[in-house]
Amino acid sequence: MTKYYLLPFRFTTIAGHEVLVNEVGDMLTAPMGTVKQIVMRTIDTSSDLYKSLVANFFLSEQRLPNLLDIYAERLAEKKRFLDDGTALHIFVLTLRCNQLCVYCQASSLEECVSHATMSHDSMRYAVQHLFKSRSKHLTMEFQGGEPTLEPKLLRYGIELAEEINQTEQRHMTYVLCTNCINLTEEVLQICEQYNVLISTSLDGPSWLHNKNRGKEDSYEKVVKGITKARERLGNDRVSALMTASENSLNFPKEIVDEYLSLGFTSIFLRALNPYGKASENNDWKLYTERFITFYKEAFEHILDINKQGQIMIEEFAAIILRKIITPWCTGFVDLQSPAGIVNSVLIYNYDGYMYASDESRMLAENKDYTFQIGKLEDQYESLVYSAKVKEWSKIWNNETLAGCSDCALQAYCGADPVRNHSTQGDLYGHRPTSLLCMKNKAIIEYLISLLIERKDEVIPIFKHWVIR
16 A cells, blocks of 8 residues: 655535645645545545645655655745735825715715825825835825825825835836726826826716715716726726625626626626725625625626627636636735735825725724824834734734634635724634625635536636736
8 A cells, every 4th residue: 555644735525526725725626535535545546636636735655745845935935925025005195085985985085175185294204114115016006085186195106206216126006096087187197107007996887886976977977087097098007896885786797797898808896895884784794695696696797708709807706716726826915814914015094194904094984093003204114013013913824713724715815804803803803703704715615616517618718817
């Protein structure tokens, strides 16, 4: 009998198969009973299945596997974002906004207020902190409220970064998150001059979008803004994402078709997050269950569109599939372990404080300052290496969290102490009652079931999504 050793892996059952996932995220599907055969040493060591288990680092015929250095390098690659340093830096210019979104997660204020805008001093401190990160690739993302209401502050921040970068020589990316309603000549000129990407939001057909935004003419103005931005900057410089309100959940195909009709080749099917006005939802469990159904119906429609020869990418799935299919890490902060907070994203808020994540500053608008790191005028090192951040670091790895450590899908998910705190009252969280866990697990299992049951149909589509 061939002697072999078990390497670390986790397993579950999906679509009538056992799904095994090792430490580097390699997935292997096997007949039911395979794990028992492995453990009981009754597996046929001459079979192709056994050879696949050895070749893919589930089993080893030596106490120390051959090619252990390659295995170690692959594991390091999955965590490479930690070596790269914080790459995404979000600048919240103002809470002022020109819309009345029914689900506003940022607790935006009316356009006329005068006390909710970042000062030039805070912007200067924030840009200086930006370059303290060791990342060679830095993204300045401007948010609100509606950041286009502060064009002079937008220009000041970019020009200051450009000035410092003459010495620093980093690869800079600028992103303007806007509803596209206030794309004035001044704003477009800034975007054109500094190659700023436009990230906008569109919730679906006019009647749905207008209902979500609390304005009868919102859709018309947004589409007009998208058209103007494309004409000035190019189609590839404008992207959009939707947020699924409770009403949106009834119209998965209509939302996807709206994106297609407007010339978008991708859509991010995004659920509501429990912050700001959205936190007033009466039944989050029911919403989550409905969102999962909505997601699957929309996704099946997206697959049909791709099979007809048109490109339409679902971005959340593409991130997960990149983790499953490729050896690379992902920069998407919500699906990282260690968590994306601080490690991958920092927030420079209009109030003069640094926060651990976008959701962290949203909590602050409800007087919850748990994830407020400190004042922007403080030294960078005293902020990101503070005792507060060190405490968070004890619970931001899903490899060590109860309910995550033994989950077969761990490699494809992430840790989120901010969500745990906001929905469950403690940073550690409780996975069996976590609705975020419920949603992520359902979507990941669904994608894996497609890879098992409809492999020939979906693999060509999925490969295009992850290698584009």
